Amino acid sequence: xxxxxxxxxxxxxxxxxxxxxxxxxxxxxxxxxxxxxxxxxxxxxxxxxxxxxxxxxxxxxxxxxxxxxxxxxxxxxxxxxxxxxxxxxxxxxxxxxxxxxxxxxxxxxxxxxxxxxxxxxxxxxxxxxxxxxxxxxxxxxxxxxxxxxxxxxxxxxxxxxxxxxxxxxxxxxxxxxxxxxxxxxxxxxxxxxxxxxxxxxxxxxxxxxxxxxxxxxxxxxxxx
Amino acid sequence: xxxxxxxxxxxxxxxxxxxxxxxxxxxxxxxxxxxxxxxxxxxxxxxxxxxxxxxxxxxxxxxxxxxxxxxxxxxxxxxxxxxxxxxxxxxxxxxxxxxxxxxxxxxxxxxxxxxxxxxxxxxxxxxxxxxxxxxxxxxxxxxxxxxxxxxxxxxxxxxxxxxxxxxxxxxxxxxxxxxxxxxxxxxxxxxxxxxxxxxxxxxxxxxxxxxxxxxxxxxxxxxxxxxxxxxxxxxxxxxxxxxxxxxxxxxxxxxxxxxxxxxxxxxxxxxxxxxxxxxxxxxxxxxxxxxxxxxxxx
Numbered sequence: 001x002x003x004x005x006x007x008x009x010x011x012x013x014x015x016x017x018x019x020x021x022x023x024x025x026x027x028x029x030x031x032x033x034x035x036x037x038x039x040x041x042x043x044x045x046x047x048x049x050x051x052x053x054x055x056x057x058x059x060x061x062x063x064x065x066x067x068x069x070x071x072x073x074x075x076x077x078x079x080x081x082x083x084x085x086x087x088x089x090x091x092x093x094x095x096x097x098x099x100x101x102x103x104x105x106x107x108x109x110x111x112x113x114x115x116x117x118x119x120x121x122x123x124x125x126x127x128x129x130x131x132x133x134x135x136x137x138x139x140x141x142x143x144x145x146x147x148x149x150x151x152x153x154x155x156x157x158x159x160x161x162x163x164x165x166x167x168x169x170x171x172x173x174x175x176x177x178x179x180x181x182x183x184x185x186x187x188x189x190x191x192x193x194x195x196x197x198x199x200x201x202x203x204x205x206x207x208x209x210x211x212x213x214x215x216x217x218x219x220x221x222x223x224x
Numbered sequence: 225x226x227x228x229x230x231x232x233x234x235x236x237x238x239x240x241x242x243x244x245x246x247x248x249x250x251x252x253x254x255x256x257x258x259x260x261x262x263x264x265x266x267x268x269x270x271x272x273x274x275x276x277x278x279x280x281x282x283x284x285x286x287x288x289x290x291x292x293x294x295x296x297x298x299x300x301x302x303x304x305x306x307x308x309x310x311x312x313x314x315x316x317x318x319x320x321x322x323x324x325x326x327x328x329x330x331x332x333x334x335x336x337x338x339x340x341x342x343x344x345x346x347x348x349x350x351x352x353x354x355x356x357x358x359x360x361x362x363x364x365x366x367x368x369x370x371x372x373x374x375x376x377x378x379x380x381x382x383x384x385x386x387x388x389x390x391x392x393x394x395x396x397x398x399x400x401x402x403x404x405x406x407x408x409x410x411x412x413x414x415x416x417x418x419x420x421x422x423x424x425x426x427x428x429x430x431x432x433x434x435x436x437x438x439x440x441x442x443x444x445x446x447x448x449x450x451x452x453x454x455x456x457x458x459x460x461x462x463x464x465x466x467x468x469x470x471x472x473x474x475x476x477x478x479x480x481x482x483x484x485x486x487x488x489x490x491x492x493x494x495x496x497x498x499x500x501x502x503x504x505x506x507x508x509x510x511x512x513x514x515x516x517x518x519x520x521x522x
Contacts, residue, residue: 033494033495033498034493034494034495034496034497034498035495036495053494053498053508055493055494055495072494072508074478074493074494075478090508091509091510093478093510094475094478112475112510113474113475113513131475131512131513132473132474132513133474
């Protein structure tokens with residue numbers, strides 16, 4: 001099944017994906033040309049291949065589907081995803097995987113600022129680097145960064161864990177580097193394997209919450 | 225929300241087609257900015273020591289030929305290019321002299337811009353209608369700065385539409401909103417800078433323009449702007465020989481650049497670049513926050 005967005009609307013595509021999609025019957029989307037909301041809200045085990053660049057919120061709220069974007073993604077790719085997989089072969093704009101509960105997001109290139117902001121259980125693997133404020137208030141899941149991270153990484157982190165292979169410009173409030181455990185190595189190795197990346201998981205550093213912001217501290221004078 | 229578009233042609237043979245190449249970019253940003261639109265286009269410079277003044281009459285019927293004749297009487301040799309409620313007057317006059325003269329000669333006519341190479345158009349309405357009204361498709365030149373507006377902080381009028389200008393050949397468009405434009409305006413007024421609207425972008429334009437007049441280059445002016453301008457902004461800036469873009473430290477508003485050997489094209493979103501010839505093999509990137517990107521006309 002092919003949808004050519006030069007001739008068909010995103011609404012036609014998404015209506016089909018929501019109501020008529022046949023599980024395991026692959027779908028291709030051509031001429032996406034940066035359109036917004038491509039393959040949003042899919043809830044079926046189906047593979048969707050997008051041949052080109054996508055705009056805002058591609059693959060948002062995904063469940064079960066495997067969405068492969070052969071191009072760059074605009075803001076909020078895979079935002080709110082619950083399960084399944086979204087892959088971006090190019091770079092991703094801001095807020096990739098924002099507030100997502102589950103599934104796997106793989107970005108081959110760089111991700112811009114706020115990657116994984118408020119993530120709630122998703123696993124994100126970025127082949128390149130991530131911008132400032134990534135994993136801000138991240139609650140659960142893991143963010144694996146094969147390149148470098150920008151400023152304020154993991155600011156106000158809850159229980160999500162960040163793994164970085166390159167440099168970190170700065171850590172956010174309450175984010176701290178912790179020893180890499182065997183369980184971390186196995187977990188990162190499995191995610192890298194699923195992402196098709198060959199890095200040695202032992203070369204990553206673990207960043208997680210120091211948990212000092214979990215309770216109100218009246219003596220902190222708001223100096224974090 | 226607003227849309228920004230910029231295009232600089234590296235390849236001289238493409239310059240007659242500047243408007244035609246830009247049109248799908250501009251119309252493609254309609255959803256981001258359906259209420260007003262504007263365009264600054266840098267073309268052949270005025271002859272001798274003349275300046276080009278872009279004039280706008282809105283709904284008022286103006287006898288442009290008579291105004292051109294009166295300008296010739298006041299300033300000497302004059303040429304005027306008329307297009308409905310818009311005209312470009314080419315004459316040897318300073319910006320201040322022209323503004324003062326217009327106030328008496330044609331108080332209903334707004335002076336949109338002054339410069340050696342820049343013509344400016346802005347109006348309310350849908351981008352496609354504005355492009356049609358002023359014949360954007362047939363514009364020629366080296367580079368341009370365009371904007372589609374969805375007003376969030378001040379009125380929808382032609383004067384509040386972007387681009388804003390300051391001095392000769394400097395213009396700026398903005399996607400975002402500033403939280404301290406009134407402070408910036410008050411400070412600048414102490415330095416004798418005059419404002420025409422209560423629009424937040426005008427404050428950013430005049431702040432940066434004022435710094436350039438004080439001797440800063442664009443990079444230095446932007447460094448000051450980062451510490452003074454509070455809010456969200458992707459700014460696209462045109463000067464006589466360059467096109468520049470900068471995003472606030474949080475990169476709150478989008479921007480994407482497509483660069484080839486033939487052109488540099490900038491837009492809020494890729495979808496408005498998708499029709500450009502050769503864009504499939506262009507180098508695509510999002511400008512990093514707090515970093516000035518500037519391309520010069522070769």
